[in-house]
Amino acid sequence: MRVPVSKPLLGEKENQYVMEAISKGEISGLSGRFVREFEENFAKFCDAKYAASVNSGTTALHLAVAALDIKEEDEVIVATLTNMATFFAVLYERAIPVPVDIDAETLNIDPSKIEEKITPKTKAIIVVHLYGHPVDMDPVMEISKKYNIPVIEDAAEAHGAEYKGKKVGGIGHIGCFSFYSNKIITTGEGGMVVTNDEKLINRIRSIKNLAFGDKDKFMHKEIGFKYQMTNLQAAVGLAQLEKIDQIIQKKRDIAEYYLKNLKDVKNIILPVEKGYAKNVYWMFNIVLTGSLKGKRQWFMKELLEKGIETREDFVPYNKQEIFLNNNMVIENSCPVTNEIYPDGLYIPSGTDISEEEMAYVVDTIKQIVE
Numbered sequence: 001m002r003v004p005v006s007k008p009l010l011g012e013k014e015n016q017y018v019m020e021a022i023s024k025g026e027i028s029g030l031s032g033r034f035v036r037e038f039e040e041n042f043a044k045f046c047d048a049k050y051a052a053s054v055n056s057g058t059t060a061l062h063l064a065v066a067a068l069d070i071k072e073e074d075e076v077i078v079a080t081l082t083n084m085a086t087f088f089a090v091l092y093e094r095a096i097p098v099p100v101d102i103d104a105e106t107l108n109i110d111p112s113k114i115e116e117k118i119t120p121k122t123k124a125i126i127v128v129h130l131y132g133h134p135v136d137m138d139p140v141m142e143i144s145k146k147y148n149i150p151v152i153e154d155a156a157e158a159h160g161a162e163y164k165g166k167k168v169g170g171i172g173h174i175g176c177f178s179f180y181s182n183k184i185i186t187t188g189e190g191g192m193v194v195t196n197d198e199k200l201i202n203r204i205r206s207i208k209n210l211a212f213g214d215k216d217k218f219m220h221k222e223i224g225f226k227y228q229m230t231n232l233q234a235a236v237g238l239a240q241l242e243k244i245d246q247i248i249q250k251k252r253d254i255a256e257y258y259l260k261n262l263k264d265v266k267n268i269i270l271p272v273e274k275g276y277a278k279n280v281y282w283m284f285n286i287v288l289t290g291s292l293k294g295k296r297q298w299f300m301k302e303l304l305e306k307g308i309e310t311r312e313d314f315v316p317y318n319k320q321e322i323f324l325n326n327n328m329v330i331e332n333s334c335p336v337t338n339e340i341y342p343d344g345l346y347i348p349s350g351t352d353i354s355e356e357e358m359a360y361v362v363d364t365i366k367q368i369v370e
């Protein structure tokens, strides 16, 4: 048996919409109905007023940082355990990322450690809803209000996740999503910025397409980027969005199965769903502990030999050699993360995984552990 870690759920509808875009010759980011409809429907899905489509999650994050006028010497607080794209977005504007440690249970930013990092130079807080579990947003938004610092939500892994009944992405000032091929829904490569702030969305829409002039088109308003999503990608995205509830339900069913069948396996910590949360379980992440601690490479190799794909957790900012070598970060600044991430990995949870395959994954893990 061969069980991949994830696989996109593409079907007839994606095919039909892409064909429509091609047959009409509407393929750019400015032509055709799909870009507009995907943006409108995605904003609605997040309970946000506005959405702007882009060509990746990374560029969504960069636009969020740029639209907030974050510049050289400004500081931005960021959850340390994330895809490094979250940090790169800050560094593209020559600002200084300030990593914050994680909560051991959710693996998300620990809100109680944010305030001590705030200085007069702090210009934004970026939280990451890691693996589909929402960040504890109330304390984050309280700090935001107290210091008047905007919050960017990196929701690249958490489409449809909810915090106290509210969809992530629309809770902070700007929400960023990715539609990379392994994300909850996909356009191959792609992303979205959502916000309730009209001024911010106008700025984002302008700078994502070269900041063309209003009256005189080629008299540009500022230095813009070219981060447009094409109508072809949006065609796929619109079709994906039509079945997002079904995809999320499937992710939750997979998680329920694993949670039930792995709960008695010793020395494996399973993902949680806090009382405030609806977790969309983008990936089913486990952490090795006790006698399995330090044995991730061996564990992953054993599974792969049985045809089961896994992936190790992200390397946090405070462990990245490029930043350590340039004295941009202190390696031991995030002790909880350092303790956990070397033992974290995720197991197969593709939307087309069968119960038989999940049973095989569970049995194989039990065999390896015993």
Ligand SMILES: *Cc1c(COP(=O)(O)O)cnc(C)c1O
Pocket (backbone or CB within 6 Å): 056, 057, 058, 059, 082, 083, 085, 086, 128, 154, 156, 157, 178, 179, 180, 189, 190, 191
């Ligand atoms: C995938 C991801 C990104 C980057 O998205 P791309 O579409 O790959 O550019 C950013 N942050 C997190 C947390 C991600 O998982």
